[in-house]
Amino acid sequence: TTNKEDAIAVLHAFCTKWGKVYSHVIRSLKAIEPDLLVFYNYPKQIRASIYSTNMIESFNNVIKRKAKPKAVFPTEQSLDAFIGIQAMSYNDRYFNRIHKGFGQVQDTLESYFD
Structure with missing residues (x-):
């Protein structure tokens, strides 16, 4: 609808x-x-991005791919640190990326937070 x-x-x-x-x-x-x-x-142009899980699934695949060679983490803290580092790296890599539709409605979105 x-x-x-x-x-x-x-x-x-x-x-x-x-x-x-x-x-x-x-x-x-x-x-x-x-x-x-x-x-x-929210504007129609970005709705699919909001309700989609593609970005989450992409990040989960990165974690799986990078964790596979490690096989076992000695402590829960080492696993937490590993995932934190991967999240920061992922954020840095895609920091300037404008997700589909967001560029078209940037002014509208900024007005929501004024």
């Missing part, structure tokens, strides 16, 4: 249809409903 009102209507129809069969899941959905569709508050 293209707007929040339509998405809420679809969500409510889904809850009505499946509420009796999957009552626990529907209760969970209703509990998070205010946060579930919050990406509709």
Whole structure:
């Protein structure tokens, strides 16, 4: 759907249809409903980037690839330090990258934080 009102209507129809069969899941959905569709508050150009997990999956793949040769970390602190260093390196590498759609709406986004 293209707007929040339509998405809420679809969500409510889904809850009505499946509420009796999957009552626990529907209760969970209703509990998070205010946060579930919050990406509709942002410009259309960046919505896919907000609700997508591609950036998270990419970072997880970097961690897996770099941790594989190490096999075992001697302590939990060494693992924490390793992941922290990888996160800082990843952030440094992509610091100046403008994610798809964000360049088009930069002024609008900046106005949200003024």
